[in-house]
Amino acid sequence: MRSTLWFALVQRTRERLIEPLLWFPFPALIGFGLVIVLRGHLLTGFNHRLGTRADVVHLNAETLTAPGIWISIYQDKDQLVLVTDDHNRFMWPLGTRDMKTLKPFIDYLNKRTAEAAFKQTLSLEIEKDRTRAVLAVDQKLKYIHIRPILFALVEAKISNYGFETRVVN
């Protein structure tokens, strides 16, 4: 009787091990898919350029080492959209001349420069790149669309800025 039970147990185990476990790979697939989706679409902090639609000009220029205050600028229908490196989003009508619409953006720039100044004071270091505004401008935009942003930079007392380019070897 004892050997029969043992034999039955061995048989059940063998069958269990031989039977294909169809559910096994799918959790891995789901996990992999989540990593792709989160990295590519949701956790844009992984790379601040993700999630923005600015296609910058192709031009060999000095290598961009520190992004500073990175601002992506592109057009969405009749709106100018600005997305910053910390995922703040600002919008106003294209070709606006009303400085009131820029006020939230100017306030944001003031806050960023104050934070950068505070960090530099604590670390007893001055890094010009930290308060530099880097504008990643979409190729479809014209100069009239960028002028309000330049005015906003002046209002926020940011004198150092630059245009991001894509270096093509």
Next chain:
Amino acid sequence: MTALTILQSKILRTKKRLSSNVWYLPIIVLALLLLMTFLSTALRGISMPGSFGIVEAEFPVVTDEKTVNPEETWAQPRATIDNNAAIVILTRDRFYFGQLSSFGKDLSAVHNKFQIPHIDGAPDLPRLVLDLSKWQIEAKAGRSLVFVPTEDIPMPIVIQCFAALKKSGLFDQVILGGGLL
């Protein structure tokens, strides 16, 4: 049913079960994972290269002489924009250049301004740099340049012209102007 028949039936079922290749599905899924990894990496590599550059610019800073003397400030001015500074205006069909005073005071005069038409709609940057270098020596113009594109110029052209003027080495400061016209 005899014990032999039961045994034979069991053996048959086991043979049938073992004959189906249970590794097919995991292999397919693993291959799919590898393919997705490869495609994801390739697409990210194509769409987002790691090398980005910057064309640096700056706004001129004005010191308030009523409260702080330039001698008292911690940073001495590198250059001063005066009437002697150069100005380049980019329009849809040509460049205009001259001294700042010629565009500020005598706007209608033609003897103190120069123009370089575009070639097939594209800015003639080599000729602009060449003419600027000759004019700079003759006119004894300053080493500061204000570059003013008109409103309808696409940004890629603005950035490329700005970068070319900076790269020319003719000027110490190149400033992107706005709202002057």
